Structures are given as C-alpha cells and as structure tokens.
Amino acid sequence: xxxxxxxxxxxxxxxxxxxxxxxxxxxxxxxxxxxxxxxxxxxxxxxxxxxxxxxxxxxxxxxx
Amino acid sequence: xxxxxxxxxxxxxxxxxxxxxxxxxxxxxxxxxxxxxxxxxxxxxxxxxxxxxxxxxxxxxxxxxxxxxxxxxxxxxxxxxxxxxxxxxxxxxxxxxxxxxxxxxxxxxxxxxxxxxxxxxxxxxxxxxxxxxxxxxxxxxxxxxxxxxxxxxxxxxxxxxxxxxxxxxxxxxxxxxxxxxxxxxxx
Numbered sequence: 654x655x656x657x658x659x660x661x662x663x664x665x666x667x668x669x670x671x672x673x674x675x676x677x678x679x680x681x682x683x684x685x686x687x688x689x690x691x692x693x694x695x696x697x698x699x700x701x702x703x704x705x706x707x708x709x710x711x712x713x714x715x716x717x
Numbered sequence: 718x719x720x721x722x723x724x725x726x727x728x729x730x731x732x733x734x735x736x737x738x739x740x741x742x743x744x745x746x747x748x749x750x751x752x753x754x755x756x757x758x759x760x761x762x763x764x765x766x767x768x769x770x771x772x773x774x775x776x777x778x779x780x781x782x783x784x785x786x787x788x789x790x791x792x793x794x795x796x797x798x799x800x801x802x803x804x805x806x807x808x809x810x811x812x813x814x815x816x817x818x819x820x821x822x823x824x825x826x827x828x829x830x831x832x833x834x835x836x837x838x839x840x841x842x843x844x845x846x847x848x849x850x851x852x853x854x855x856x857x858x859x860x861x862x863x864x865x866x867x868x869x870x871x872x873x874x875x876x877x878x879x880x881x882x883x884x885x886x887x888x889x890x891x892x893x894x895x896x897x898x899x900x901x902x903x904x
Contacts, residue, residue, distance in 0.1 A: 658817025660809075667886040671860065671867045672878075691822035699889045701829045702896075705842055706861040710738045712839045 657685045662692045666699055721764070728760050731774055735781050742785050742858050744851075752788050756781040782863055789855070789873060809890050823893070826901045838900060845895035849888055856881060857888035 657665070662685045665678055674682070686693050732753060739749035759780050760767070767776050814820055832838040846854060852874075859870045871881045 658813070659819045660813040660817040663890065664886050667889050668882050670889075671882060671885055691819045694823040694825060695893065698823065698826055698829070698893050698896075701826070702889055702892055703861055704830065705833060705838075706858070708833050709839055709842060710734070710741060710862065712737075712836060 655681070657681050659685075659689060659692050662686075662689070663695050663699075666692070666696045670699065670703060724764055724767075725761065727773055728757055728777060731777055732757070734774065735777060738778060738862075739781060739785055741862055742855075743788060744854070748788050748792070752781060752784040755784045755787075759784070785863065786865075786873060789859075809887055812890065812894070824897060824902065826897075827904075829901070832900065841896065841900045842892075845892050845899065848895060849891060853884050853888050853891075856884045857892075860885055 662682060665674065665682055668674065669678075669682070682696075686696065735753045735756065736749055739752045740746060743749045743752065756777065760777055763780075767773065812820055846858070849857065856870055856874065856876075859865045859873070860867065865873075867878055867881050867885075871878050874881075876884075
C-alpha cells in the first residue's frame with residue numbers, strides 16, 4: 654500500500670467531509686494518523702470547523 | 718387574534734435569524750434582504766403546508782435556502798464570479814515541504830468546542846471567512862453553512878466535482894491556519 658504524505662492526507666481528510674471515501678483511502682488515512690500527530694490534529698480541526706460554521710447562524714449579527 | 722395574524726407574527730419574529738443566515742451566504746445585505754422577503758412571502762402563501770410540522774424555523778430556513786440558491790443562480794449569470802486567483806492552491810503548497818510533510822506542524826487546539834460559547838470567537842471566524850477569496854468562500858459556505866451536497870454546488874456554479882473539492886480543501890486549510898493565528902494561537 655502506498656503511504657500518504659501529510660499533504661495528501663489533509664486533502665483526503667477534506668474530501669472525507671464531502672464524499673464517501675473508498676476503503677483503501679480510509680485505511681491509508683488510519684495508517685498515516687497512527688504515525689503523524691500533525692495530521693491527527695488537522696483532522697480534528699477540520700471537523701471542528703464544520704461545527705463552528707454550523708453554529709455561526711445562531712449567533713447575533715456581527716457576533717459582538 | 719386570528720390564526721393568520723398569529724402566524725405572520727411568528728414568522729416575523731424569525732426575520733433577524735433568517736437575515737443573518739442569508740447574509741452569511743450571500744455577503745450582500747440587499748441580496749440577503751430580498752431573499753428573506755421572498756422566503757417570508759412564500760411562507761405566508763404556503764402556510765397550509767406548514768400545518769402540523771414541529772419546527773417553524775427549520776421549515777422557514779428550508780424555504781430560504783431555495784431563495785438563496787435562486788439568488789446565486791441569478792448572480793452566477795453575471796460575470797462576478799470569475800475564478801479566484803490561485804485556485805489551484807499554490808499557497809497550500811507553502812504549508813508543506815517539497816516532500817509533502819508539514820512545514821510547521823499544526824498546534825493543539827485543546828477543547829476547541831468551548832470556543833463555541835464565546836461571541837468573540839465567532840467574530841474571529843467571520844473575519845477569517847471574509848478573508849477567503851470570493852468563489853472559495855461561496856463554495857465553502859454552500860457546503861458547510863447551507864449543507865448542500867458537492868454535486869449540487871458543482872451544478873449551480875458550473876465547476877467539476879474535482880475542482881469543488883480543491884476549493885473546499887483550500888478553504889478549510891486557509892481557515893484552519895487563520896484561526897490558529899487569530900484565535901487558538903493566542904489563547
């Protein structure tokens with residue numbers, strides 16, 4: 654199996670928020686996460702971004 | 718009070734929320750106002766179809782989403798949405814070394830969800846969103862704010878799915894970096 658770089662990993666993490674990843678892609682991500690703290694963080698942070706944007710409309714205008 | 722007036726009052730009370738929802742996507746106060754007005758008129762005309770549904774706000778938001786997409790469709794015919802500069806995302810390359818590793822490893826954000834209780838955080842997020850190039854921001858908000866599927870977004874904006882993914886990837890990486898600099902890195 655081909656090992657992913659961090660750049661390829663983040664691209665797949667992002668796509669995983671927009672489409673169903675193939676089995677091989679999910680496995681490749683897991684393998685990479687196992688050895689890479691930076692990509693584990695980026696994965697959590699991109700998922701957080703989704704929650705944050707969804708919460709944005711609930712806040713008052715201007716957020717002040 | 719007659720039920721018609723009561724219904725009108727209830728939907729009027731939701732106008733500020735709807736206006737905010739529309740503004741976040743359209744980035745244009747007048748266009749947002751128009752979309753909300755159209756949605757409220759459609760809601761009044763379609764009151765019967767609301768009967769029995771649990772949540773008025775969810776129902777109204779659904780109507781509003783259609784009006785927002787209509788507005789985008791109209792705007793898309795005008796040449797306002799030329800591709801952004803650097804749509805292939807050269808600035809993302811700068812986050813990585815030539816071999817594809819992080820140039821600077823992402824820092825820990827602790828418990829980021831606690832930021833969702835703070836209005837200043839949302840201000841920081843909005844500023845980061847405003848910094849995104851126009852088309853990138855539009856695609857990102859259609860996906861994350863409006864919750865459209867990538868296929869619908871591509872169709873509305875006339876771009877390929879692959880290109881949509883590139884724009885979404887770029888938006889997420891840029892926003893992550895921006896929030897690191899303006900919020901999480903400062904805590």
